[in-house]
Amino acid sequence: MAQMTLPETMDLKAAAGLKASILAQRGSPLELDASGVRRLGGLCLQVLMAAASTWRTDGQSFSLTNPSESFAEAIRLFGADAALGTAIHGA
Amino acid sequence: MDELEAIKVTFFQECEELLADLEGGLLAMQDGTSDGETVNAVFRAVHSIKGGAGAFGLDPLVRFAHVFETLLDSVRSGKVDASPDLVALLLRASDVLADHVSAARGMGDVDEALSHAMAAELEAWDGDGGAPAPAAASATASASDDDFDLSAGVAAELDDMDFGFTPMTISVEEQAGADEQAAAGWMVVIQPKSDLYRKANESLLLLRELERLGPIETTVDDSALPDLADMDPEASYLTFKVKLTTDKSEADVREVFEFVDGDCDLTITPLMAGDAPPAPAFEAPALEAAPEPVAAAVAAPEVDVAALISAATAAPAPQPAAAAPVAPPPAPVAMTPAAAAAVAAKPTTAAAPAKAPLEAPGPGQSVIRVDPERIDRLIDLVSELVINQAMIAQRVAEHGIPQSSNLAIGLDELEQLTREIQDSVMAIRAQPVKSVFQRMPRLVREVASMVGKQVRLVMEGEGTEVDKTVIERLSDPITHMLRNAIDHGLENPDERREVGKPVEGVIKLQALHRGGRIVIEVTDDGRGINRPRVQKIAVDKGLIAPDLQLTDEEIDNLIFLPGFSTADKVSDVSGRGVGMDVVRRSVQALGGRISISSRPGHGSTFTLSLPLTLAVLDGMVVEVAGQTLVVPLAAIVESLRPKPEEVRALGPTGAVLAVRDSFVPLVDIGSTMGYRANAPDPTDGVVLLVEGEDGGKAALVADNIQGQRQVVIKSLEANYQQVEGVAAATILGDGRVALILDVDAVINLRRREAPAPKPTEPMIAAE
Numbered sequence: 052m053a054q055m056t057l058p059e060t061m062d063l064k065a066a067a068g069l070k071a072s073i074l075a076q077r078g079s080p081l082e083l084d085a086s087g088v089r090r091l092g093g094l095c096l097q098v099l100m101a102a103a104s105t106w107r108t109d110g111q112s113f114s115l116t117n118p119s120e121s122f123a124e125a126i127r128l129f130g131a132d133a134a135l136g137t138a139i140h141g142a
Numbered sequence: 143m144d145e146l147e148a149i150k151v152t153f154f155q156e157c158e159e160l161l162a163d164l165e166g167g168l169l170a171m172q173d174g175t176s177d178g179e180t181v182n183a184v185f186r187a188v189h190s191i192k193g194g195a196g197a198f199g200l201d202p203l204v205r206f207a208h209v210f211e212t213l214l215d216s217v218r219s220g221k222v223d224a225s226p227d228l229v230a231l232l233l234r235a236s237d238v239l240a241d242h243v244s245a246a247r248g249m250g251d252v253d254e255a256l257s258h259a260m261a262a263e264l265e266a267w268d269g270d271g272g273a274p275a276p277a278a279a280s281a282t283a284s285a286s287d288d289d290f291d292l293s294a295g296v297a298a299e300l301d302d303m304d305f306g307f308t309p310m311t312i313s314v315e316e317q318a319g320a321d322e323q324a325a326a327g328w329m330v331v332i333q334p335k336s337d338l339y340r341k342a343n344e345s346l347l348l349l350r351e352l353e354r355l356g357p358i359e360t361t362v363d364d365s366a367l368p369d370l371a372d373m374d375p376e377a378s379y380l381t382f383k384v385k386l387t388t389d390k391s392e393a394d395v396r397e398v399f400e401f402v403d404g405d406c407d408l409t410i411t412p413l414m415a416g417d418a419p420p421a422p423a424f425e426a427p428a429l430e431a432a433p434e435p436v437a438a439a440v441a442a443p444e445v446d447v448a449a450l451i452s453a454a455t456a457a458p459a460p461q462p463a464a465a466a467p468v469a470p471p472p473a474p475v476a477m478t479p480a481a482a483a484a485v486a487a488k489p490t491t492a493a494a495p496a497k498a499p500l501e502a503p504g505p506g507q508s509v510i511r512v513d514p515e516r517i518d519r520l521i522d523l524v525s526e527l528v529i530n531q532a533m534i535a536q537r538v539a540e541h542g543i544p545q546s547s548n549l550a551i552g553l554d555e556l557e558q559l560t561r562e563i564q565d566s567v568m569a570i571r572a573q574p575v576k577s578v579f580q581r582m583p584r585l586v587r588e589v590a591s592m593v594g595k596q597v598r599l600v601m602e603g604e605g606t607e608v609d610k611t612v613i614e615r616l617s618d619p620i621t622h623m624l625r626n627a628i629d630h631g632l633e634n635p636d637e638r639r640e641v642g643k644p645v646e647g648v649i650k651l652q653a654l655h656r657g658g659r660i661v662i663e664v665t666d667d668g669r670g671i672n673r674p675r676v677q678k679i680a681v682d683k684g685l686i687a688p689d690l691q692l693t694d695e696e697i698d699n700l701i702f703l704p705g706f707s708t709a710d711k712v713s714d715v716s717g718r719g720v721g722m723d724v725v726r727r728s729v730q731a732l733g734g735r736i737s738i739s740s741r742p743g744h745g746s747t748f749t750l751s752l753p754l755t756l757a758v759l760d761g762m763v764v765e766v767a768g769q770t771l772v773v774p775l776a777a778i779v780e781s782l783r784p785k786p787e788e789v790r791a792l793g794p795t796g797a798v799l800a801v802r803d804s805f806v807p808l809v810d811i812g813s814t815m816g817y818r819a820n821a822p823d824p825t826d827g828v829v830l831l832v833e834g835e836d837g838g839k840a841a842l843v844a845d846n847i848q849g850q851r852q853v854v855i856k857s858l859e860a861n862y863q864q865v866e867g868v869a870a871a872t873i874l875g876d877g878r879v880a881l882i883l884d885v886d887a888v889i890n891l892r893r894r895e896a897p898a899p900k901p902t903e904p905m906i907a908a909e
Binding site for chain 1: 334339340342344345346349350353358359360361362364367368369370371373375376378379380382383384
């Protein structure tokens with residue numbers, strides 16, 4: 052089980068790095084700690100959604116843990132609960 | 143209804159582009175160079191055509207596009223595998239779709255039988271797709287994709303037409319969920335473009351702003367989102383559909399997006415929730431019990447609505463059976479708001495031209511559509527300006543004003559500016575050859591299937607730009623060269639297998655700029671020209687003397703002789719009554735050249751070269767027997783004053799000129815063109831060494847050279863009639879008309895007059 056902590060600011064600048072670091076974990080179950088996220092932008096949301104779907108296709112578990120208030124609010128506003136909802140734990 | 147007509151014209155222009163995108167995408171899928179986005183683009187192309195066609199009531203087109211789209215949607219969602227067979231089918235379907243578009247435009251007819259067969263084939267494939275409920279599933283997708291596609295925005299105008307389509311879908315969809323949100327509000331569909339993020343804007347902020355207007359409920363459409371590994375982390379893939387419950391006006395909602403104008407595609411449609419009280423009670427259980435039939439029911443009104451807009455009475459509903467169990471009771475309810483929406487949508491469609499500028503494509507990709515006539519007029523005016531400027535320059539020179547005077551310097555600057563204006567105007571008319579090339583894959587498919595060969599067309603240099611006047615004339619010669627390459631060039635599959643070549647023949651169509659001309663090459667990997675056979679045919683038909691010694695290249699080019707056809711029997715394909723000689727003649731009329739080179743066993747290459755523009759020409763102005771003539775500079779290799787010892791008599795009237803170890807026939811322009819009876823002594827005049835379209839050289843004799851100049855071409859055919867030996871005319875600085883020589887024709891005229899044992903032989907002998 053690989054674990055990663057999501058960065059505080061997940062904006063345009065963070066998207067490429069996030070994609071690369073998540074992709075590097077492909078093939079093993081992944082747990083992302085969202086407790087420190089203060090801003091989640093649309094681009095990073097896409098990366099997370101794509102990652103969740105890729106992990107699902109691979110048959111590996113993918114989870115987002117301890118979502119911060121900002122993170123949870125962003126997910127709600129984006130309407131991404133359904134896409135990521137099952138991956139979010141410990142809200 | 144002029145306004146509507148104008149929108150329709152725009153729609154058909156869009157259709158052409160969409161059809162090209164469609165074909166391009168399908169070809170990419172065929173080559174295996176496609177990705178998820180390609181399939182999406184292909185789907186969007188068909189979908190947008192359908193949307194626009196629906197708004198104009200082009201029923202047959204809508205019907206066909208719908209079946210096509212349904213299958214594409216299954217491909218897109220991965221339910222149907224994009225096998226080579228399927229792609230081939232889709233390509234053929236795109237041809238039929240193109241026919242439908244042409245027919246809707248009043249150009250040509252649709253082969254109804256073919257169209258029906260194709261539609262049936264597309265539908266059948268859908269059924270074989272292995273999806274448990276393909277109809278319902280794809281219907282869901284197409285219903286939701288309407289909004290998605292809308293915002294994807296092919297062009298502002300079309301989007302607006304699409305709008306005419308969308309509101310119904312959404313309102314119907316809304317109907318289904320009406321129990322949850324009874325209050326009125328807006329459905330806001332936001333598709334951020336990558337630029338939005340690049341400019342440090344954020345879709346989250348937009349959503350947060352929307353929430354200030356009232357409670358929102360967002361659903362995210364990730365159908366365009368690729369695999370993590372394939373995605374560009376800085377590109378935008380998601381579409382957000384926001385159900386906003388508020389009493390604020392549409393303007394208020396729009397205000398939220400003020401700062402991202404152009405960076406996101408936006409659709410705002412009113413929620414119809416409060417209008418339909420009976421619906422919730424019925425639909426709520428239905429939603430839980432049978433989601434798929436409901437989806438089908440959603441799809442059915444979508445089609446009905448398309449028909450409604452078109453004001454056609456017969457509504458094509460492809461899935462009536464699937465819709466049956468649930469659809470009947472809610473249908474009337476659903477239709478009411480839909481009809482209302484249709485009415486509401488009409489002004490939107492009509493207002494499209496007014497709205498278009500506001501919703502113009504994002505920065506950097508704005509395109510202006512201009513009536514070609516306006517550009518032609520501009521070019522005419524600039525041509526006049528060039529002539530006028532030359533005239534003033536000449537007057538100034540006549541008055542003996544020194545070169546260093548302010549007036550002369552000012553004139554020089556004016557000349558430069560004029561040149562620049564001319565170049566810029568010509569650049570406006572320059573178009574990529576893509577518009578011609580994109581018609582070719584279809585031709586190749588049709589010809590290939592007609593002759594039972596497998597052919598792959600490879601195209602290169604589609605972006606090569608050439609003047610509009612030239613582009614219009616490229617189509618015919620290219621068509622011919624391709625037909626010829628497939629029919630005569632490529633072997634039958636069996637033959638190819640025998641000689642160890644891949645069964646699929648490859649034909650390469652290439653465009654490039656070379657030496658101020660555009661060169662089009664058609665290369666096949668077939669058997670090459672059977673030279674002994676070609677020569678024998680030419681001899682048998684009396685086209686050349688039996689004992690004539692010819693180089694390989696000369697033999698290859700025999701196929702351009704009038705009356706030559708290599709096929710043993712005239713086939714459907716090449717033998718359409720137009721031989722390669724006609725092609726060559728029409729190409730030459732444009733100042734172009736066409737030739738063929740061949741390597742037996744390895745294939746042949748047709749090379750077509752044309753001037754980049756037919757509007758201006760760099761020429762050498764010469765005097766011949768008191769006349770002023772212009773010789774195209776492109777044909778001139780060098781000019782010289784011959785010495786007496788270099789001129790050798792040949793026969794009673796002929797003469798040749800010794801130029802660096804070789805002899806070139808001397809052709810007096812004056813006597814050939816009929817200006818004078820007898821050729822003067824070449825040593826008294828100037829000789830222009832010219833190269834003909836086949837690489838053969840000749841030495842044209844003129845009396846004097848006036849200088850080199852860019853001249854504006856005025857068609858002689860359009861203003862007078864065609865004259866042999868003359869390509870066109872121009873107006874000189876002093877206002878006089880000068881003829882522009884057709885160098886090849888002059889050489890040929892001279893050849894025809896030369897004594898010959900057989901009437902047709904000299905043409906070849908001299909080549």
